[in-house]
Structure formats: structure tokens, C-alpha cells
Amino acid sequence: MSxxxxxxxxxxxxxxSGQPEIYTEIREKAKELAILIDEHVPKSREQALALTNLEQAVFWANAGVARN
Structure with a gap:
């Protein structure tokens, strides 16, 4: 059973059609936030987790576009 x-x-x-542009837009916006986090949040476990979770958010957002 499948x-x-x-x-x-x-x-x-x-x-x-159109999806690569959406992926790029999502990554660019996330990169802006990643730079902000890198510049303003002290190097720490919290900063690392924030950046890791941002990467995950990009992954899941792009997966949502691809899968649906």
C-alpha cells in the first residue's frame, strides 16, 4: 500500500516555471536576516541556533514551493 x-x-x-525565482527570493531575504544576526548577535550557541534554524526555514519554504 502506497x-x-x-x-x-x-x-x-x-x-x-517561476519556481527558481521564488527560491532565489526566499534565499536572498533569508541571507539579509542571516547577515543581521551575524552582525548583531554575539557569537554564541544562540547565534548558531538562530542561523541553523534560518537555514531550515529556507529549506522548508523551498520544499513547500517544490512539493505543492
Whole structure:
């Protein structure tokens, strides 16, 4: 028995028209925030976690565009 969500989540999704531009926009905005965090938050575990979670947010946002 196949689970459609598992099939979708573990399948390569070639970019459709307009999607690469969305991915770029998301990454650019996240990069702006990453630079702000890097400049204003002291080097610390908290800063590292903030940047890691920002990377995860970009990943999941782009996955949402690709998968849906």
C-alpha cells in the first residue's frame, strides 16, 4: 500500500516555471536576516541556533514551493 505523501516527499521535483525565482527570493531575504544576526548577535550557541534554524526555514519554504 502506497502513501501519497511519502511518495511526494521523497520524489525529485524538477522546478516548474517561476519556481527558481521564488527560491532565489526566499534565499536572498533569508541571507539579509542571516547577515543581521551575524552582525548583531554575539557569537554564541544562540547565534548558531538562530542561523541553523534560518537555514531550515529556507529549506522548508523551498520544499513547500517544490512539493505543492
Amino acid at each position: 502513501n501519497p505523501q511519502i511518495e511526494n516527499n521523497f520524489t525529485y521535483h524538477a522546478p516548474k
